[in-house]
Amino acid sequence: PEVVRRCKRTEMSNSERIWKDGHLQQRRSSAKSSRWQRRYIQLLADCLRVYEDESMKRMRHQIALNTVNIVEHSDVVFELARRHDASNTVSLMFTAEDVKQAAGWLKELYWLRYRAEGGGVFGRSLADVMRAQADTGGVTDVPRIVSECVSFLSTETCLGTEGLLRKSGQKKAVSALRLAYQRGESPDLTAASAHETATLLRIYLSELPEPVVPYFAYANFLTAGQKISLGDPDTELANLQGLIQILPVENRNLLKLLSCLFHMVQQQSDRNLMDATAIATLFSSSLLSDDNDRLLVNAEMALDPQPRGLAVSTITALIENYERLFGDIEFEQVIRRSVTPPPPPSPSPATLHLPQHQQHSASCVPTLTAGSSASAEIQKALSSITRLYREKAEESYALTRELVSLKSRLAACAHCQRHLLEVASEKADTAPPASAMAVAAQAAAEAATAEPTESSCPACTFHRSETACMRTVIAELSDRLRGLQSENEALYKMLLAFNGGTGCGGNGAAAGNVSGSDTSR
Known part of the structure; x- marks a missing residue:
């Protein structure tokens, strides 16, 4: 059946891409007395198919997604319920094995089902959500759900709420808000409490497939955060701002908006009892974390062994120094439309305010006053350097993960060595005193060449003969990683030079106003 399924998949056109498949228990909604049947399900872009089994010889149902609504009955039971205006379809219920x-x-x-209506945003990447919002004519700088939650939470009444962002709202009300956004609706947040809206925002951020600060920038942000607390704050804040500027535009926009909200909340800490550290602790895993929520470092990186505490201190620095770090960084349109309205006047960086995203959505269009050709070349070079920097950073991150995996395997092998040496020591203890040293030396030599067994170390996954090879590979990867880090450092310095020399201001990788003197420089 698996071979048949794969062959049939290859015959499908691109429009019939399988988004998800697998087995679920299924029955018709109208036949409540019928038994649940195990079926093979395929989910395509516009329909769901139910087959008798994996052989796909007999199709039981095919449901167009735009003819149904999704209804959740429990954590594991959901229904594709027929819409009232759809007559040529059926309602089906499904049960999963677990949550x-x-x-x-x-x-x-x-x-x-709902992306064309602006829904289905939970658990989707920022890039996917922003593309969908642009297609539906929505805001194109941050996800709509975040924009609306932040707008509500930034009101004077909400900012003074005790435990804002920390206390949870009523589960039923939060679920209703979540469902509304999943269906692309615009719920009235003013009818909800501040705690319910904050809980909704917290859930959305926690379900992002990647933190707001992408994985490739994780180690660099932690390094900058550590240096702020240990070194010269003025210099290190400038370095942190440089890291913010070269984030992908959708991540940079969202990080600025959230930092703006958190900054306003901590300014009212005498009323809401939420200071910058408390807020950073709550949102650290959503804003700045590793995919295993642990630090992946090599021997050259002298970082705090407690990455969670270091991430909290880094986010605290973002909140407390919001005006310094983000004051010159404008919201940039993620997806440019064919017709761009004229940009609004830029606000004063010294004035803290909640951005109006509908106005900022087109403000990234560069204004070139002199030497337009030269300015375009500069921006093209800047874009290329930024893209190369991200690629190198992502490669460094993947390489660091591989090194950690190899070193953990080598550590398991070392455990086997320790076990065999303990056996050798026991042999030496039972030998006559005159020959104890010789016995110990011989046993140690045997331990170095012997293959580990399950009785010695179940965790060991390779033979003793591979140990030397593993050490060689680790050394080669470490050298390669050091080279990548050197390249990244050079690219980063080049980006800072561009940002300082082209007049891009806080826009970083984005194009900004370029004057004639800046162009010549």
Whole structure:
């Protein structure tokens, strides 16, 4: 059946890409007395197919997604309910084996069913959400759900709420808000409490497939955060601002908006009892974390061994120094439309305010006053350097993960060595005193060449003869990683030079106003 399924997949056109497939328990909604049947399900871009089994010889149902609504009955039971205006379809119920499986199906179903209406945003990447919002004519700088939650939470009434961002709202009300956004609706947040809206925002951020600060920038941000607390704050804040400027535009926009909200909340800490450190602790895993929520470092990186505490201090620096770090960074349109309205006047960086995203969405269009050709070349070079920097940083991150994996395997092998040496020591203890040293030396030599067994170390996954090879590979990868880090450092300095020399201001990788004197420089 697996071979048949793969062959049939290759015959499908691109429009029939399979987004998800697998087995679920299924029955018709109208036949409540019928038994659940195990079926093979395929989810395509515009329909869901139910087959008798994996052989796909007999199709039981095919449902167009635009003819149904998604109804969740429990954590593992959901229904594709026929819409009132759809007569040529049926309603089907499905049961997953566990909550995780159900969540995986619902994530894809909501996205494919409601993305054209601006829904299905939970669990989707920022890039996917921004593209969908641009297609539906929505805001194109930050996700709509974040924009609306922040706008509500930044009101004077909400900012003074005790425990804002920390206390949870009523579960039923939060679920209703989540469902509304999943269906592309615009719920009235003024009818909800500040705690319910804050909980919704916290859930959305926690379900992002990648933190607001991407994985490739994780180690660099932690390094900058550590240096702020240990070194010259003025110099290190400038370095942190440089890192912010070269983030992908959708991540940079979202980080600025959230930092703006958190800054306003901590300014009212005497009323809401939420200072910058408390806020950073709550949101550290959503804003700045590793995919395993641990630090991946090599021997050359002298970082705090407690990455979570270091991430909290870095986010605290973002909140407390919001005006310094983000004052010159404008919101940039992520997806440019064919017709761009004229940009609004730029606000004063010294004035802290909640950005109006509908106005900022087109403000990234550069204004070239003199030497337009030279300015275009500068911006083209800057864009190329930024892209290269991100690629190198992502490669460094992947290489660091590989090194950690290899070193952990080598550590397991070392455990086997320790076990065999303990056996050798026991042999030496039982030998006559005159020959104890010789016995110990011989046993140690045997331990160095012997192959580990399951009784010595179940965690060991390779033979003793591979140990030398593993050490060689680790040394080669470490040299390669050091080279990548040197290249990254050079590219980063080049980016800072461009940002300082072209008049891009806080826009970083984005184009900004370029004067004639800046162009010549």
